[in-house]
Amino acid sequence: MCSARFARTGSITLTIISTASPPRRAVMCRFGVPVLAFCAATAGVTWLSAQASGPGSGQGNAPARIRGFSAASSAAETAREREMKAAPSPKLAEADFDVMTAEPHHTGSPYEIKLADYVADAFKSFGLDATKYEYSVLLPWPGQRRIDIVAPDPIKLQVEEEKIRGDQWADKPGILPAYNAYSPSGDVTGEIVYVNFGIPADYETLQKLGIEVKGKIVLARYGGSWRGIKPKVASEHGAIACIIYSDPHEDGYFQGEVYPDGPFRGWGMIQRGSVMDMPRYPGDPSTPGRPSKPGVERLPMDKIETFAPIPVQPLSYRDGVELLKRLKGPVAPEAWRGALPITYHIGPGPAKVHMSLRMDYGQRRLINVVGRMAGSVAPDEWIIVGSHRDAWTFGASDSVSGHVSMMAVARAMSDMMKKGWRPRRSVLFVSWDGEEQGLLGSTEWVEDLTEELKAKAAVYVNRDAGAGGLNFSSSAVHSLSPFVHELAQSIQPEGQSKTLYDLWLERSREQAPARDGQPPLKTPAVGALGSGSDYTAFLDHVGIPSIDMGLNDRGGDGSYHSTYDNPTWFKKYVDPQFKYSVLAAQVTGVALLRLADAEVLPFDYEAYGGQILEYIAEIELQASHASPDGSKSVDFAGMKAAAEAFAKAGASLRSTGETLLGGGSAPGQMNTAGAMARINRALIMAERDLIEPAGLPDRPWYRHVIYAPGLYTGYGVKTIPGVREAVDSGNYTRAAEQAKIVIRALERAAKTLQPGS
The missing domain is CATH 3.50.30.30 (Glucose Oxidase; domain 1)
Structure with a gap:
């Protein structure tokens, strides 16, 4: 059960979505909770700049100029996306699926180890540089x-x-x-x-x-x-x-x-x-x-x-x-x-x-497999996509369906490279092990490569279970919310007259009907990331912008984590013709192409800042009702000012990028390429500034000041967690301390977003 309300502030449209219960992470069903499209009980919100608004329709074509691309490069990108959409094969997806679901393959099992070899060999056959990362984990x-x-x-x-x-x-x-x-x-x-x-x-x-x-x-x-x-x-x-x-x-x-x-x-x-x-x-x-x-x-x-x-x-x-x-x-x-x-x-x-x-x-032995495709212009900017290979039993839906779609994208990009294309940035395809027991493979890899990831990782894209329907859902850092909307606008499923965005918006309006004379929902919600899948270490521990996406339908979780998440159930009731596996590959492939080839990374920190302002307002309202005196000790005004400065810096940097993409001159004596490189570095590193080295109270491993799973919501997100959970518990001394930490983090990020200042 959702409710929605709306407000306008200048050129920004605000959509507030609240849910009655915490969600699971996108697509990978957890504990019987329905498909994630919305935030937890903390009330997820999506701010969009006016540039990002407007539903797509028709053939799912890209706009005249794709976010992050010049007009000329947009034309080339549109052609590449058309090639990507045509590339995934249902037969090849089913062939990978049949191999990966042939035996039970929990972490440490003989067949899971064989599958690591299978994936590594596949990556090598695609022309990728394949590497195994092995760990010994307590199970x-x-x-x-x-x-x-x-x-x-x-x-x-x-x-x-x-x-x-x-x-x-x-x-x-x-x-x-x-x-x-x-x-x-x-x-x-x-x-x-x-x-x-x-x-x-x-x-x-x-x-x-x-x-x-x-x-x-x-x-x-x-x-x-x-x-x-x-x-x-x-x-x-x-x-x-x-x-x-x-x-x-x-x-x-x-x-x-x-x-x-x-x-x-x-x-x-x-x-x-x-x-x-x-x-x-x-x-x-x-x-x-x-x-x-x-x-x-x-x-x-x-x-x-x-x-x-x-x-x-x-x-x-x-x-x-x-x-x-x-x-x-x-x-x-x-x-x-x-x-x-x-x-x-x-x-x-x-x-x-x-x-x-x-x-x-x-x-027990745990094996991650990484396939690397070197970038041509910015090889030290990494776009990482990952899907877990392990399963509780056969893993037909969770997560082989997601994994085969990732492999289809790797295969398609390999074919494009053979025709002369190379990605601007490096693309890493990662097959995770140990996800089911507690995000073991991704967490150990991030802890192993922390310093290199801090320096090089631009975005992490998560592909978990979720190749079983037309119900698109996504959670992401909110600098990427407009990107996700435009991505969904660009994909029109086979046999449909509407884009994924249109279908997503229709479903969102059904779930959150307009009330009391309010206008209908304008944009579907991109959820805030909590935990529950392999993006967790990237975002919450290191500060790497992350996206989680999936496609599900009613009944797709009926065998979740049972013996019957197997090929017979999947082929009979979920994806008999593997058309949804193809669709998932198309969505993932277009996302990776845009992230890998954008001249300016498609981050919108103005939208992010607006989102943070709404979270601050929620906490302030909660605190003022719970303890009017206690709430006065928390510097909500300072947090708002810092978030506004963060949003303003993001808007200014985006404007500079748009000028360059439109053919305008670079500031000062810098050439266009150098100016774009500086902008991209700022866009990547600003998220790192939202990491607090000391971590959150009582759980220092979690270090992001905007996103974390709640201590008592599990996968469900707690936004601005240090302040919000302190207010939840009535500890206003801690809330005041955490507010100062949030202010400093936002000020650091705002400064990073002003690379010429």
Whole structure:
């Protein structure tokens, strides 16, 4: 459920989108939360300069002058984009897909290691310089997992996924059992308390009802937040274990026919997933801030902060209903009721269970593969695109569908190079390992190459799951929001009379209908980046502008993280003709061409500054309502002034770039090429200035002052997190300190955006 309101300020249009629950990251579904197109409960906002407004239509052609290109270079770029759109082949996409989904390939498994060789060989065949980066990461392996109901009547729950008729994939050897990675081992017995989604607001409801979970085992349903929040909050309230089940209301029969008769989750399908405390830090839990290589100091097990605090086990709704129907106590509030054919009670008890888990921890081999295409003009400006290769089981949707689209782009660019084209900037294609357990591969690589990335990385483009429909969604740093809109305007899916932008806008208007005489939504929202996929280390740790994009449709997440995210399910219900894989490659390919070849990088810091101003206004309003006296200690006026100066500097730099692209003279004695190089350097480095070296309070790995995942929203973003979370907790002394840090960061960035001053 969304709401929208509108305002105008000069040449800037403001669209405010708020959502009732935190999102997952674009396209890669997390914890049963629907496709991300919007920001978290912190209210995402998209500011657009007037230059970026206006929906595309027709053939999806590029505008007369593409953002960042001169008129002459725009014509050449349009021709290259036409070639890129025609290049991806459904047959080649399916061939890559069939290889990559042939066996289970979780991190450290034999087939995942073989796939690293497959991708490296493919990159080499495309003419790329292929390199493997290997790390040794701490991973849990599931041993015994048992849950027995001991009262009111004894019954042993199945815990494992059922084998579904007509699907031979469940018989394949090497499938990981259903478990939650980074759960501790444990052997506990206790009464069950149903806690709905298990988020902080649900415990407030329990408190009002006079129900405690201390000494109990909580039963939470997937959804409402990232799964790792559920055991974290449960432990803080004294629970001794956490069980997470899939309710058919979120992705089962309440949504439609279940597999094998439809795409949705069946009675015996289980969602695996990590419960690492990633809002504290992602990557190898034993080496925060350091790459997991031989000789690197590792934390002892009892010093690691990101393990779940209590044992956690996922269940199907076949097992979940056995627990729920044995609960008494108050009837659950209406919002807590799922779609099982029972009356939902909260408990505690009389259902009582014995839960026994054993996790075996050890070092496992992780392999990232990087294919490098050298730039012709600015080889030390890197455009990086990445997709993860690993999966919980077969990974048909998550994330082989995204990975094959990335490979299609690499293949297409290789063919263009054979015809004489070379990208202006270097393009790096990266096949990540270890994403599912906690962004391991991307985090270790960024920690390994931090200094080089600081110097060279211009943009990171993320391709996770999401080649399964026409529903385009994106989150990005907001300097790239106008770029994303124009990208969507340039793509017209085969068989459609409208562009991706048109379809996106229509869907956004349906989700946020105009009310009280307001005009309809003008532009679809580009979300703010929280966490949950491989952009996290790039943006939040180093300050590299990032984009996450995907294409999904209803039902595309019905097998999420189960054995049935496999070729049979995918080819029957998601992308039978691989046309969406082709579409995803077209979107990614055009984005990379524009970023790699733009004479002036297509960043809009005026839009970014306007967005930051809106975030400041949100926090100020919250603080003034919560504590009028406390809010006075926070320098909101100073933050606004710094954001306005940041936006003004961005507008001035963009104007200078536009003058050069239009054929105008460079300032001073500098030639046009030199002036453009200076502008591009400023555009790249301004994002680095938004990094606070000391990091955020209580979690120094996260260092970006504008974006971070919330400590209690998981993947959902907290914008201006240092100030906002301090206000959330009523700590106005900390909020005032963090406001000063934000002001200094914005002032640094504004100065960087004035390279001639």
